[in-house]
Every structure is written in structure tokens, then in C-alpha cells.
Amino acid sequence: MNTPDDRSPSSRPSASGDTTHFGFREVPAADKQRLVGQVFSSVAAKYDLMNDLMSFGIHRIWKRYFVATSGVRRGDRVLDLAGGTGDIASLLQERVGPDGEIVIGDINGDMLRVGRDRLTDRGRVRGLRYAQLNAEALPFPDASFDLVTIAFGLRNVTDKQQALNEMQRVLKIGGRALVLEFSEVKHDWLKPLYDFHSFQVLPRLGKLFAGDGDSYQYLAESIRQHPPQAQLKAMMEAAVLERCDYRNLTGGICAIHSGHKL
Structure with missing residues (x-):
């Protein structure tokens, strides 16, 4: 069986580890987090409006289907990575109920503040926690969550394989990792x-x-640089997730990837 450190060169930031892609540009790997941060700080206030315009509102259907098929149960503890403006967390909250907990994690403080303010204004407070974090180094103990989700965020992570490794690490035995992302x-x-x-x-x-x-x-550009369906499935398997699979949505414009910790 593979271990979380068994990575092929194509799954790392680059073959040498020194550079990675930022859209179609090749940049020092150490710079990508800062550059992505600038992008999302710039778009945070208009993020939801732009999502509606870009997808003709279809992103809302994708997200509802993502959560509806997540297998999340009442009382579960969930980590929603790249939680941004709180769309996924809001849908999850309805399903985990008053005894569940959702930790909304995002590396970008501006996005996290937009999501927190929006959910608070809607009266959605109970069972929600917020954490500014890096998906490549999650500040949680092993086996902390029943479900870990990341929606339209993995492609912006510098070391995607390490993020998947971390998702696997913080899952409880029997837990599930779910990735909703643009694809091929x-x-x-x-x-x-x-x-x-x-x-x-x-x-x-x-x-x-x-x-x-x-x-x-x-x-x-970042969508075109993201690993296509089969490659991302292999990366999840390399993270020692079992029963990995994916489901294409809207002709493969995006896909839901799933894996279990057994």
C-alpha cells in the first residue's frame, strides 16, 4: 500500500520542487500562496456575484448536489476547507443539526471574514467555527473529523498532494474526503x-x-492546470484514501471526487 509521502513528480508543485504554476505562468513555489492570496483578497467582496455570473447560477446546483450526496449525518463534525463565503457550510449546517459542528477553514482572511459576516447576518451561528489555516498543514489532531470537504479550492493550493494527505490524516476511521472542483x-x-x-x-x-x-x-487558467479526473483520483489514492471515485457534473466542467479512510 502507498503511504501519504509516496508522490509522483507530477503531483508535486514541480519536478524540482522549486517552481509551480500560477495560472499559465511558472513562478517560484514559495510565491504562489502570496499570489493566490492577492487574487482572493481582490475578489472577496464580489465573489458570490461573480460565481452566479460565471456559471449562470449553476454553481448553486453543483454545491447543493455535492452536500446532498456527501453522506453527512446529524451530529457529525465537518471541516470545510477553502470555505470562503460559507456556501458549503450553510448547506452542511442544515444536515449536521444542532449537535454537529462545522469548522470553516480558509487561508485567506478576507474570504473568511466575508463568509463569517454573511452567515452571522443570516442568523447562522450555532455549531460554526472559523479558522484561518493552510490546507497543507492543518492545525488539528489526527482523526478529528467525520467529513472533510473542499469545494473549488484545491486547484489554488501549491502542494495539492500534501493537502490531500492532510485531509486523510484528520479524518476519523470511516470518514470521507470530498473534493468538488473544476475538471476536464x-x-x-x-x-x-x-x-x-x-x-x-x-x-x-x-x-x-x-x-x-x-x-x-x-x-x-488555474482550471486548465488542475489535474484531470483520473490523475486527481490517483492522487487521492496516493494519500491512502480508499474506494476513491469521481462523478462528472455538466459534462465534466466540474467533478465530485470522494475517498474514504478505512
Whole structure:
């Protein structure tokens, strides 16, 4: 059996470990966290609006399906990584009930504050905790959570394999790791339309509604650099997660990956 440290070069930030991708640019691996942080600090206030515009609102359906099929139960303790503006945590809260707990973790303080303020304004306080953290070095003991989720955040992590290793580490035996992420489009007819939307429409929407076209250009590029379905499944298996599988949504525009700690 593989151990969490058995990583192929393609799953690391780079073959040498010195550089990694930031969109289509090659940058020092040590700089990526700062650069990604600048992107999300820039877009935090308009993040939800832009998600609606970018996906025509479909992201809300993806997220509801993600949570509905998560297997989360009443009383569970859940870690929602890249929790951002609280969309996933809000949906999870309805399912874990008053005896459950959700820790919303995000490396970006601006995103975390937007999510906390929004959920508090909606009266969603009970059972919610917030932590500014790095997914590559989670500040929790082993076997702390029944479920660990990350939605549209893994592609922004510098060392994705290490983040998956950490997700596995903090899961309880019998727990489940779930990743919702943009992936590789599977239908040939859809690919040119998707590329046009990503590289021509998306940056213009970002400039018009968020005053920042460059950040949305990066986000489109980061999707293309993210490991496709089969490769991400192999990375989850390398993290010693069992029964790993994935389910494509909307022709592979995004996918739900799952793995268990047995």
C-alpha cells in the first residue's frame, strides 16, 4: 500500500520542487500562496456575484448536489476547507443539526471574514467555527473529523498532494474526503464553447463587475492546470484514501471526487 509521502513528480508543485504554476505562468513555489492570496483578497467582496455570473447560477446546483450526496449525518463534525463565503457550510449546517459542528477553514482572511459576516447576518451561528489555516498543514489532531470537504479550492493550493494527505490524516476511521472542483470537459462539442467563455467572457465580466479582469484570467487558467479526473483520483489514492471515485457534473466542467479512510 502507498503511504501519504509516496508522490509522483507530477503531483508535486514541480519536478524540482522549486517552481509551480500560477495560472499559465511558472513562478517560484514559495510565491504562489502570496499570489493566490492577492487574487482572493481582490475578489472577496464580489465573489458570490461573480460565481452566479460565471456559471449562470449553476454553481448553486453543483454545491447543493455535492452536500446532498456527501453522506453527512446529524451530529457529525465537518471541516470545510477553502470555505470562503460559507456556501458549503450553510448547506452542511442544515444536515449536521444542532449537535454537529462545522469548522470553516480558509487561508485567506478576507474570504473568511466575508463568509463569517454573511452567515452571522443570516442568523447562522450555532455549531460554526472559523479558522484561518493552510490546507497543507492543518492545525488539528489526527482523526478529528467525520467529513472533510473542499469545494473549488484545491486547484489554488501549491502542494495539492500534501493537502490531500492532510485531509486523510484528520479524518476519523470511516470518514470521507470530498473534493468538488473544476475538471476536464469530456464532450468535444462543449470544449470550444467552454474555452470561449473562460478566456473571452470571464475576464471581461471580472473587469466589469468586480473591477479586476486579471484575477478572473488567472482563475480560468488555474482550471486548465488542475489535474484531470483520473490523475486527481490517483492522487487521492496516493494519500491512502480508499474506494476513491469521481462523478462528472455538466459534462465534466466540474467533478465530485470522494475517498474514504478505512
